[in-house]
Amino acid sequence: xxxxxxxxxxxxxxxxxxxxxxxxxxxxxxxxxxxxxxxxxxxxxxxxxxxxxxxxxxxxxxxxxxxxxxxxxxxxxxxxxxxxxxxxxxxxxxxxxxxxxxxxxxxxx
Numbered sequence: 001x002x003x004x005x006x007x008x009x010x011x012x013x014x015x016x017x018x019x020x021x022x023x024x025x026x027x028x029x030x031x032x033x034x035x036x037x038x039x040x041x042x043x044x045x046x047x048x049x050x051x052x053x054x055x056x057x058x059x060x061x062x063x064x065x066x067x068x069x070x071x072x073x074x075x076x077x078x079x080x081x082x083x084x085x086x087x088x089x090x091x092x093x094x095x096x097x098x099x100x101x102x103x104x105x106x107x108x109x
Contacts, residue, residue, distance in 0.1 A: 012057040015073035016064030026057040029089060031078045041080050043089040054078050060096045065089065 009022040015029075030051045031041035046055060056077035058064055065086070068074055074084050 014059045014064055014068075015056045015077050016058055016061075016066070016068035016071075019059075021059065023057070025059070027060040027093075028055040029058055029074065029078075030055050031074075031080055031084055034085070037085075039082065040085055041078070041082070042085045042087075043074060045089055045092045060093055062093055062097055065093050 009024060011020050012023045012026050013020050014026060028046040028049045028051075029043050030046045030053045032044045032051070032053075034040050034042045044051065045060075049055070054077070056068075056074055058068060069086060072083075074080065074086070075082075078084070
């Protein structure tokens with residue numbers, strides 16, 4: 001049908017580099033509680049986008065993760081009261097950088 005607008009993919013902003021990108025190009029990150037350490041939020045990758053709770057979006061690239069940590073962006077975006085544990089997320093991003101489908105489309109500066 002002529003005159004129909006093209007369907008656009010939702011856009012999100014990376015909490016690390018602050019660049020806007022298609023939602024499908026970003027990794028959703030959620031804070032989950034750790035039963036072994038009460039009061040500590042562990043950042044977990046949500047590849048399917050179905051985990052409950054607030055989500056923050058991040059390019060799955062080590063540089064964006066470093067920027068987000070330095071800016072304390074996860075704490076602000078996920079409304080956390082204390083600093084989150086990023087070790088699981090850091091491992092996942094490192095594995096994806098070595099073997100994943102993602103490319104370095106993120107860091108222009």
